[in-house]
């Protein structure tokens with residue numbers, strides 16, 4: 001998936017689940033549950049040692065889900081995530097070296113921004129979609145509506161502090177095709193192997209918008 005195709009990733013589901021997995025095996029079960037619920041995309045963060053192996057295992061065992069890597073801070077990690085089978089790369093903030101590597105690797109790239117100037121930075125570099133993180137701290141849908149007025153060509157994926165209850169307020173804005181969030185994949189459900197809980201939350205999320 002090319003860097004410019006990040007909007008295709010954002011169109012897969014109204015929610016991109018942001019996942020912190022304790023193991024590759026759990027990652028596979030999480031991906032299966034999300035897909036069973038109707039969510040065809042998963043962002044596996046590189047916040048745990050298992051992140052890369054989970055991406056590799058998901059790509060192999062659950063090929064119908066679009067798997068990407070989150071919390072990617074270095075070009076080297078972007079390359080490792082690509083080697084593991086990531087279709088897209090997400091960073092919580094400005095990571096130009098990661099963006100340059102994504103161009104080289106033909107990988108969709110969704111970097112983060114928190115301010116008007118950071119969004120402008122990404123726009124100057126040719127991007128037309130950014131993550132807004134942490135969305136609820138920035139000011140939620142009201143703030144994003146104001147941001148959008150000066151970036152009419154930009155699409156946003158707000159993430160951070162969003163829940164099943166607040167997601168629709170974000171998705172009501174034309175500039176927001178999807179939100180990101182961890183609420184679909186509860187750490188207790190993962191610890192207990194309660195994959196049905198994840199499938200149920202995914203089923204509810206898949207119909208948002």
Ligand SMILES: O=C[C@H](O)COP(=O)(O)O
Pocket residue numbers: 018159160161162180181182183
């Ligand atoms: O660490 C933040 C996650 O990436 C997404 O935020 P959340 O847990 O508030 O949904």
Ligand SMILES: CC(=O)C(=O)O
Pocket residue numbers: 018045069070071072090091092131133159180
């Ligand atoms: C916040 C987020 O999406 C990330 O860690 O990449």
